[in-house]
Structures are given as C-alpha cells and as structure tokens.
C-alpha cells in the first residue's frame with residue numbers, strides 16, 4: 521500500500537514537471553520590417569528595404585515633395601511573457617500633390633524575424649493606410665488613418681505566442697489624424713506578447729500515463745482503506 525501512494529505522488533510530480541517547463545525560459549529576439557504592397561494610385565513608388573521602407577504617392581506640385589509613408593523597423597532581445605516591444609515607427613509626410621493623383625489607400629505587410637528562435641518572415645499583420653486628400657487651397661490638412669488586421673500567432677518551441685498591438689497615437693485608428701500640408705506625422709507601433717504552452721503529443725502521452733498511474737494508485741489505496 522505504501523509503494524502505491526509513493527507511486528501516486530511520483531505521478532503527480534511528473535505532471536507538474538512536464539507542464540510548465542516549456543515556456544518558462546522562452547525568450548524572443550529579432551527584428552521587424554515593413555513591406556509596402558500597393559495603393560490605389562497609378563502614381564505610386566515603393567522602395568522596400570531591410571530596415572526602412574517607403575511609399576511615395578501623387579504627382580508633386582512643382583518641386584514640392586509628394587506624400588510619403590515611411591516605416592522603420594526595430595530590433596528587440598530578451599522578450600518574455602507579458603513584455604512589450606517596439607514594432608517600428610511610421611512617418612507620414614503630407615506632400616502637396618496634383619488633384620486626384622495621390623493614393624487614398626495603401627497597404628503594408630509587417631514581418632517579424634526571430635532567427636535565434638528559428639522563425640523567419642512571419643507576417644504579423646497588414647497595415648492599411650487611408651488618406652483623405654483635401655484640397656491644397658488654403659493648406660487644408662489631409663486626414664490619415666491607420667488600420668491593422670488581427671495579428672497572426674506564431675509557435676516557438678512548445679509555446680504559442682500571440683500579440684496585442686498598440687499605436688502611440690490612437691487618433692489614427694478611429695477619427696484619423698490631421699496633418700497639415702508639408703507637415704509630418706509620426707506614430708510608434710508596439711506589441712505585447714502572451715505565451716501559451718502547447719505540449720507535444722509525446723507530452724500528452726506522458727501526462728495520460730502519469731494520470732492513469734495516479735488513478736490506479738488512488739483506487740488501490742482507497743480499496744485498501746475501506747477493507748481495513
């Protein structure tokens with residue numbers, strides 16, 4: 521009888537050891553980059569780089585620069601459960617462009633690279649930039665909106681990582697941010713990570729075996745005590 525209760529204790533210990541160990545020391549390190557994918561204006565020029573990517577749009581008026589959206593990625597290390605990190609910065613310049621030549625929307629994919637965690641080019645989200653190009657006359661500010669699709673989770677080792685995104689200026693999300701002609705707007709993107717352990721099939725089998733062993737031991741001790 522003694523050996524059975526020891527067995528049960530061992531089984532319980534086995535469960536406790538198997539479950540939380542996977543995500544306990546997980547630490548993420550890597551970088552982000554943006555890739556502009558298009559706009560609704562023929563007059564759009566895209567230059568995607570490993571760190572900074574830019575989209576220019578609209579026929580510039582004389583030698584005045586046109587409208588541009590620039591995304592600069594960021595790097596991070598030692599990212600653990602519940603931590604926040606910088607995804608990058610968006611810089612928008614409201615150029616003075618010929619009527620109806622600038623885009624009214626543009627899209628950009630945001631990628632995550634975690635080389636030390638074995639993850640490359642994970643498409644985290646797609647940003648959508650909407651632009652309300654008001655007349656140039658009187659230098660009426662144009663209005664800029666930023667939206668993003670639900671961030672995609674990524675599995676690292678035995679951990680499912682999900683992301684919650686935030687913008688340093690939330691006006692861009694709902695009401696739109698007014699930027700004067702020839703003026704620049706800046707907004708920082710960041711994310712908070714949440715880790716959920718995902719046991720491997722072999723771990724499930726081990727858990728089931730440990731649980732069964734515990735159950736058998738428990739029944740035997742119970743039977744022993746009722747007959748005593």
Ligand SMILES: [Ca+2]
Nearest residue numbers: 614615616662
């Ligand atoms: Ca403008």
Ligand SMILES: [Ca+2]
Nearest residue numbers: 654655660661
């Ligand atoms: Ca305007």
